[in-house]
Amino acid sequence: MLPIEDTIHHARPGDPGIMFEKPGKAPSQHSFDPASDIHRGTVLGDNSHGLQRRLGNRQIQLVAIGGSIGTALFVTIGDALRKAGPGGLFLAFLVYNVMLAFVNNSMAELSTYMPVSGGFIYLASKWVDDAVGFMVGWNFFLYEAIMIPFEITAISMVLSFWRNDIPPAAICVACIVIYACLNCLVVKGYGESEFWLSGGKVILILILFTFTFVTMVGGNPQGDSFGFRYWQEPGPFHEYLSTGDLGRFEGFLAALWAASYTCVGPEYISMVAAEAKHPRIYIKNAFKTAYWRFGIFFVGSAICCGVLVAYNDPTLVAVYTGASEGSGSAAASPYVLTWLMNLLTAAAIIDYIVMCITFLWFYRACKAQGFDRSKLPYTGWFQPWSAIIGIIWMVIVVTCYGYTSFTPWNVTTFFTHYTMILFGIITFSSWKLYKKTRLLRPDELDLTWEAPDITAYEEAAKISDPPIGFWAELAQPFRLKRRKATAQETMEV
Numbered sequence: 001m002l003p004i005e006d007t008i009h010h011a012r013p014g015d016p017g018i019m020f021e022k023p024g025k026a027p028s029q030h031s032f033d034p035a036s037d038i039h040r041g042t043v044l045g046d047n048s049h050g051l052q053r054r055l056g057n058r059q060i061q062l063v064a065i066g067g068s069i070g071t072a073l074f075v076t077i078g079d080a081l082r083k084a085g086p087g088g089l090f091l092a093f094l095v096y097n098v099m100l101a102f103v104n105n106s107m108a109e110l111s112t113y114m115p116v117s118g119g120f121i122y123l124a125s126k127w128v129d130d131a132v133g134f135m136v137g138w139n140f141f142l143y144e145a146i147m148i149p150f151e152i153t154a155i156s157m158v159l160s161f162w163r164n165d166i167p168p169a170a171i172c173v174a175c176i177v178i179y180a181c182l183n184c185l186v187v188k189g190y191g192e193s194e195f196w197l198s199g200g201k202v203i204l205i206l207i208l209f210t211f212t213f214v215t216m217v218g219g220n221p222q223g224d225s226f227g228f229r230y231w232q233e234p235g236p237f238h239e240y241l242s243t244g245d246l247g248r249f250e251g252f253l254a255a256l257w258a259a260s261y262t263c264v265g266p267e268y269i270s271m272v273a274a275e276a277k278h279p280r281i282y283i284k285n286a287f288k289t290a291y292w293r294f295g296i297f298f299v300g301s302a303i304c305c306g307v308l309v310a311y312n313d314p315t316l317v318a319v320y321t322g323a324s325e326g327s328g329s330a331a332a333s334p335y336v337l338t339w340l341m342n343l344l345t346a347a348a349i350i351d352y353i354v355m356c357i358t359f360l361w362f363y364r365a366c367k368a369q370g371f372d373r374s375k376l377p378y379t380g381w382f383q384p385w386s387a388i389i390g391i392i393w394m395v396i397v398v399t400c401y402g403y404t405s406f407t408p409w410n411v412t413t414f415f416t417h418y419t420m421i422l423f424g425i426i427t428f429s430s431w432k433l434y435k436k437t438r439l440l441r442p443d444e445l446d447l448t449w450e451a452p453d454i455t456a457y458e459e460a461a462k463i464s465d466p467p468i469g470f471w472a473e474l475a476q477p478f479r480l481k482r483r484k485a486t487a488q489e490t491m492e493v
Helices: 003-009 033-040 057-068 072-073 077-113 118-129 130-163 168-184 187-216 244-262 264-273 280-307 315-323 337-370 385-400 413-437 453-465 470-492
Strands: none
Touching: 057 187, 057 264, 057 280, 072 077, 072 130, 072 244, 072 280, 077 118, 077 244, 077 264, 077 280, 077 315, 077 337, 077 385, 118 130, 118 264, 118 337, 118 413, 130 168, 130 337, 130 413, 187 280, 244 385, 264 280, 264 337, 280 453, 337 385, 337 470
16 A cells, blocks of 8 residues: 555544545545646545646735735725825724634634635535525625726726826726636646736835835935824824714724725635645635734735825825826726725625624534534634624624715615625525525534545645745745756766
C-alpha cells in the first residue's frame, strides 16, 4: 500500500472531519496516482463536482483581498464623506466592519470545515432548507451580474474625468471581453490573473496611505502640515437631510449605507474554498486575515479620505450633485450615487444574513448530535452570539437603509432599495411551494457529509504537495529560477 493510501485508510474515524469509510461505499478500484488525482480533486475517485483544486496560498489570499477592495471603495466613499463628514464616515466604516467581522467569524468555521463547491449557497441548501439555497443562489447570481454594469459605468466615469474622447461603447466592449476571457480560463489561470490584478489594488491602497501621510505632515508643494485640520474646520460631522443632532445622525446613516455596499469579503472566500490546494489550511488563513483587511483597507481608507478632503469641498460637492462641468461627474449617470448601488447593497446583506442563519442551524445540530466543534479545523469565537448579532444587525440595515423612500413616499426609490428583498421572498416562497421543502431539524443535518473525502484529499495533498506559507510561495518562482541558473552553471563547469 502506498504511504498516502495508508494515511487515508488509517485515519481515526472518531474525530469530526477525519476520513472514515462511508457506510455502503465500495473502495475505488482504479489505480492511485497521487499527483494527478490531487490536482483534479479526485482522491478516492470522487470528481463529481469537477474540482481542480489548483489555487495556492498566495492566490487565495489575493482573491480574498481583491474581492474586498473594489470599485465601490474608490468611487462611492467620496459621496459618503460629503454626507457624513470625516468623523461620521470613520464611525460608520468602523461599526459596519466590526459587524461584518461577526459574519466572517461564522462563515470561517463552516467553509474551513466543509469547503464544498458552491460555497455558502450549497451549505445553506444542505443544512438549512433547499428553498433558502435556491433563493440565495439567485441572489448571489444577480449580485455578480449587476456588479458588471456598475463597474463598467464607474470605469467610464473615471476615464472620462481625464479625457472625454473615449467612446463609452469601446469601454463597454473592452470590459466585457476581458471579463469573458478571465472567466473562460481554467482555475489556475483565473487564480493567477486574480493574483496580479488584486496585487495592483493593494499597491494602489498602499500608495493612497503613503500619499496621505506624506502630504498631511507637510510633504506637499505648499509645505502645509495640515494634519487633521478638516476634522476641526468644517468639523467632524455633517448634517444631512435634517439639521442639528438628527441631521448629523442621518449623515452617519448615509455613510453606514455606503459602508454596507463597499465593505465585503466573506462571500468571495467561501466561493473559492473548494478550489484551493489545501482548503482547510489556506481558506482558514484567508478568513483569519480578513479581520485586519477590514481594519486596514476599509477603515484606513475612510480615515485617509477624511484627512485629505473637506466634506464641503466645492469640487467634491459639485461632482456628486451633478453641478460640475464635463462628463467626469459621478452624477452624470443615475445608475452610479442610486439604482445599481441600492440593489447591490441589499443583495450583499441578504448573503450575510443567510451565512449567519446557516451557522446557527449548524451550531444547533452540533449540540443536538453531540458533535464536538472544538475538533474542527477552525472554531469561531463568541458563538453562537457572533452569528446572532450578525443576523440582527444585517436585518436592521437591510430593512432600514431605504427609509428615505418613505419621507416623502417615492415609488422609484422604494423599489430600488427593496427589490432584492422582494425578489428573495418570491424565489424562496415559490421554490418551497413547488418542491415542498421545509426547514431541517437539528437532528436531520448531515454533519459528516463530504468531510471524509475532503480530509482524505487534505492528508494526501500534504504528502504529495505540502502546504507552504504566503511569503514562501510568493518567493518560490525566484528560488526555482535561481536553482535552474545554479544547475546550468554547474553543468557548464
